[in-house]
Amino acid sequence: MSSLRLRGLESKEQFKDILAYLRSSTRPVVSIESHGDARSRHDFEATITFRCNDDDRRALTLMQIMFPGVHADRTFLGMTVLVNPSPERQTLIDIVAVHGLTGHAATTWTSDNSRMWIRDFIPLWFSNARVMSFGYESSRSIGDVKDVARQLLNGLMSNRQNAETRPVVFLAHSLGGLVVKQALVMSASVPTYKDIHQQVRCITFFGTPHRGSPVANWASWIFRALPTFCRPNALHDHIKKLRRDSKFLFDLGQRFLPVLEASHIKVLSVYELNKIKKHRLIPFVPGFVIVRQNSALLGLEDSAEVAIAINACHREICRFPSEHSRDFQDLMFQIRETLGWNEYLPRFGPNNLLVGRHEMIEDVYNICITSLQPTRSTPFCIALVGQPGIGKTSVARQVCNLARRRQLFGHIFFLSAESETKLVQNFKEILRLSNISDAEMPTSAEQIRELFFEQLKKADQPWLLVYDNAVEESFLSISWPVSGNGSVIVTSNSHNIAHGLPGTVRTVVVAGLSQEHGAELLISKVPCSHSEAREVMWPQCVALAQRFDGLPLVLRQLGAFMHCANITPRQVVQLLDKPDGGNGKIYFYHDKEKFEERQGTLEDAWAAIFPRLSTDSTKLLNILSLLDRERIPAEMFPFTSERPPYQSFEFLFDEFKFLPAKGSLVNYEMVSIGDSESISLHPAVQITLLNRMSFDERTNAFRMVLWLLRRAYPHQDMGAHMHNVWDTCEVFVPQVLAFEKAVAKWKPVLDDMEASEYTDLICDTAWYLWEVGQHEKGMEILDSTERSYLKSTGSESIQAARICVIQGSIYSALNRYDKSGPLFLEGLRLHQKLLPADHPLIANSLMQAGNYYTSQEKFDKAIESHRSALQIRQRAHNTPPDMTALSYLNICRPLLMTNKPENLDEAEAFLTLAEEAENCLDHRLLLYYKSHIRKFG
Numbered sequence: 001m002s003s004l005r006l007r008g009l010e011s012k013e014q015f016k017d018i019l020a021y022l023r024s025s026t027r028p029v030v031s032i033e034s035h036g037d038a039r040s041r042h043d044f045e046a047t048i049t050f051r052c053n054d055d056d057r058r059a060l061t062l063m064q065i066m067f068p069g070v071h072a073d074r075t076f077l078g079m080t081v082l083v084n085p086s087p088e089r090q091t092l093i094d095i096v097a098v099h100g101l102t103g104h105a106a107t108t109w110t111s112d113n114s115r116m117w118i119r120d121f122i123p124l125w126f127s128n129a130r131v132m133s134f135g136y137e138s139s140r141s142i143g144d145v146k147d148v149a150r151q152l153l154n155g156l157m158s159n160r161q162n163a164e165t166r167p168v169v170f171l172a173h174s175l176g177g178l179v180v181k182q183a184l185v186m187s188a189s190v191p192t193y194k195d196i197h198q199q200v201r202c203i204t205f206f207g208t209p210h211r212g213s214p215v216a217n218w219a220s221w222i223f224r225a226l227p228t229f230c231r232p233n234a235l236h237d238h239i240k241k242l243r244r245d246s247k248f249l250f251d252l253g254q255r256f257l258p259v260l261e262a263s264h265i266k267v268l269s270v271y272e273l274n275k276i277k278k279h280r281l282i283p284f285v286p287g288f289v290i291v292r293q294n295s296a297l298l299g300l301e302d303s304a305e306v307a308i309a310i311n312a313c314h315r316e317i318c319r320f321p322s323e324h325s326r327d328f329q330d331l332m333f334q335i336r337e338t339l340g341w342n343e344y345l346p347r348f349g350p351n352n353l354l355v356g357r358h359e360m361i362e363d364v365y366n367i368c369i370t371s372l373q374p375t376r377s378t379p380f381c382i383a384l385v386g387q388p389g390i391g392k393t394s395v396a397r398q399v400c401n402l403a404r405r406r407q408l409f410g411h412i413f414f415l416s417a418e419s420e421t422k423l424v425q426n427f428k429e430i431l432r433l434s435n436i437s438d439a440e441m442p443t444s445a446e447q448i449r450e451l452f453f454e455q456l457k458k459a460d461q462p463w464l465l466v467y468d469n470a471v472e473e474s475f476l477s478i479s480w481p482v483s484g485n486g487s488v489i490v491t492s493n494s495h496n497i498a499h500g501l502p503g504t505v506r507t508v509v510v511a512g513l514s515q516e517h518g519a520e521l522l523i524s525k526v527p528c529s530h531s532e533a534r535e536v537m538w539p540q541c542v543a544l545a546q547r548f549d550g551l552p553l554v555l556r557q558l559g560a561f562m563h564c565a566n567i568t569p570r571q572v573v574q575l576l577d578k579p580d581g582g583n584g585k586i587y588f589y590h591d592k593e594k595f596e597e598r599q600g601t602l603e604d605a606w607a608a609i610f611p612r613l614s615t616d617s618t619k620l621l622n623i624l625s626l627l628d629r630e631r632i633p634a635e636m637f638p639f640t641s642e643r644p645p646y647q648s649f650e651f652l653f654d655e656f657k658f659l660p661a662k663g664s665l666v667n668y669e670m671v672s673i674g675d676s677e678s679i680s681l682h683p684a685v686q687i688t689l690l691n692r693m694s695f696d697e698r699t700n701a702f703r704m705v706l707w708l709l710r711r712a713y714p715h716q717d718m719g720a721h722m723h724n725v726w727d728t729c730e731v732f733v734p735q736v737l738a739f740e741k742a743v744a745k746w747k748p749v750l751d752d753m754e755a756s757e758y759t760d761l762i763c764d765t766a767w768y769l770w771e772v773g774q775h776e777k778g779m780e781i782l783d784s785t786e787r788s789y790l791k792s793t794g795s796e797s798i799q800a801a802r803i804c805v806i807q808g809s810i811y812s813a814l815n816r817y818d819k820s821g822p823l824f825l826e827g828l829r830l831h832q833k834l835l836p837a838d839h840p841l842i843a844n845s846l847m848q849a850g851n852y853y854t855s856q857e858k859f860d861k862a863i864e865s866h867r868s869a870l871q872i873r874q875r876a877h878n879t880p881p882d883m884t885a886l887s888y889l890n891i892c893r894p895l896l897m898t899n900k901p902e903n904l905d906e907a908e909a910f911l912t913l914a915e916e917a918e919n920c921l922d923h924r925l926l927l928y929y930k931s932h933i934r935k936f937g
Contacts (some may be wrong), residue, residue: 002107005073005106006063007045008069009046021066050114077105077137080134081159082116082132083122091129091163095130099135100207103176104135111321112321113321115322129169134151166199169339171206174207183196184259205298213295261304272289274313290314371504378480378481380504381503382507387551393468399489400412411461411464418469424445427448459483468491470497522545540570778810798830801845804824811823820852825849828845842869843869850891895907895910
């Protein structure tokens, strides 16, 4: 593959004419134009990439004949602007690529599929970045690294007039890294270069031999042995400088480190894992690693250097074939972190079922952009209001996704605002992502808020802040930004939320979907196995959309139910229709092929359908029935009566009888069936809000929800299971915090429970308190439980083990490893004593013990514990994939920290397995984990 650089273009139209002409004669693969600056000698420059070298030679000849005013070349010497942000975007950063020995400013960064990633992929992550590539002759001209460094600095100065303070990111391959180091040393000592080194935020070294390469020693020997054929030139001179005993490398390193430290430049060091292939001209020389790991790393402190290993040889280490390449995405994530382009978002992707909302999403995004005014004392705010389940959160999330793609906002934060506690916890997590250590972290909520907004005020790029599910404006108003260089979106059920907020607030009412859009959403989820024509199903879909007032939440659940139960809209309507007087016709599920007509009541229909549906399908059907409240008898809603709906817990032990009788209690979990985009979060609390239940009714519902969770997961510890799913469920938080008050009200009923059951219930609550950062509260109720009820259950019981594990988790969150470690080990001892050897709780405890041993640098014990945990998870058939993936990641850390060659190979294998399962994990967590694991390699 090869590329041409075109300069002196008069307009975009001329470039299009050239491209059309070349396409009729050659086969250009990729083309891109770059807007010139006002000072430029030309209006535009462009690059064209060809898959075949003959094509680019032919194109060059044709260009010289047909377009003599346009300068075309293949050398790419000097600075080439590959990408310039469009005129409506502000350029926020310069990304400069510098190739290595015998390299080329275009082909060094171009993969075999003709994709030049610095040109084609970087704009997908940094749309406000100008991307440049610097080229120099490293093989023929007699030159010196210092000469090349001067050329680089002069090229930067020429292209950065009137933008001297714009941040710079360097991408440097091999010798190019030494050129960059030399340039920054010269910038720090020569006033002419206007302190360019102080604007550099990040340098990515791809296989740069900071301490030399053994291959250079081989090459120098060849030059000495064959002087007749290898005359002295720049290549020979550069190779001598790359020897392992090179004085040049040592001196450059000594002068570069003070500049690096003084300028606070973040370093990403990428090193190769694969050997380069044998060369056909010297087959007697085996394949080898050009730059070994110990030479590719500067050896800085962890906070200053991130080590990244790539499964490629020296030549391919700086080539990424696709924007979906995991190595490319990891690198972009790390660069974005060094620039402070922070995100704090829940785990959500593009919503393919967001029918009828695209115009609203675009409008909200445009308002956020056009309202940016850095001189404001308070930001502009948009309040998205509407009834629960209407889709406010979905709209806000997709606005965030749009902001991520267009990247006009440098910082995007999506926070839960339904409680002050949760909001402050979000602030703390963001501060940790901003490298605020726990030692520097304030303790009071007020100080945490102040520090967060102080950091936000310093941001040199616009930000977008979402306060989701805001309940009260009182604590929201004291958690308000003090800078106008951003926009705020607030979602709330209250139409009056805007009245108490500072600054200018625009209220946008989110209504239900139209019947057409609602029907479109439903029909998109009809199983493909059904042959009914669209026009046949359309009337039923319209009727269902009208029946549920176009609520997206309900319609998505309807679609999910049709999908998992393999039924049509007509069958859903039949199932939901209540017979007149209880004696009408009932159509109910029979054999997944047809509905059988029988006489009976609605409960008869439910009793027939439940045994044939999966657990998830049952939950969905209950949700649908609850939301269609007008057609369901009042007795199906036990919490609406004054009399407590339960006198004992006997009915809980027959789940089949319980479901039809107590339908409103079943909707307790985040529903997940296959395609995550077809299902929405739907905990019981949101159901109760939809049904306009009182606070006491919601509290009772929550108490029953906790119990049902345990009944639904009899073979797995509920706390451990919910640890992975409830952390993103914001609506649950206030109910958790209200639990202690509810205990007093339930005391007569709870007295009838066994001590072990009550202890389990309290432990569940303490676990949730730990999830939301209520550490002191969680420890307080655990201490109370331990004193009051452990006497009955005994210190050698499962309940005692649970208390140890949760107490250990709380201490661990507070960085009190001296306290958490012994508790984890005691929990492990009890679990191993009381449970079967392959019980998942033992795997959890082994993993916790392994992490404790790692923190104490007892790596052999840590590896042994993690191996045992992993073996249990691999033998089990029902282990959640995310837990297995975390086990892979956890065992990697002690393996790498031993620094033993045999352990490093095994760690790499585990890391690969974890990457294969990464879709089970929060992507941000995986990247964070990998960045901290790989530096030990």
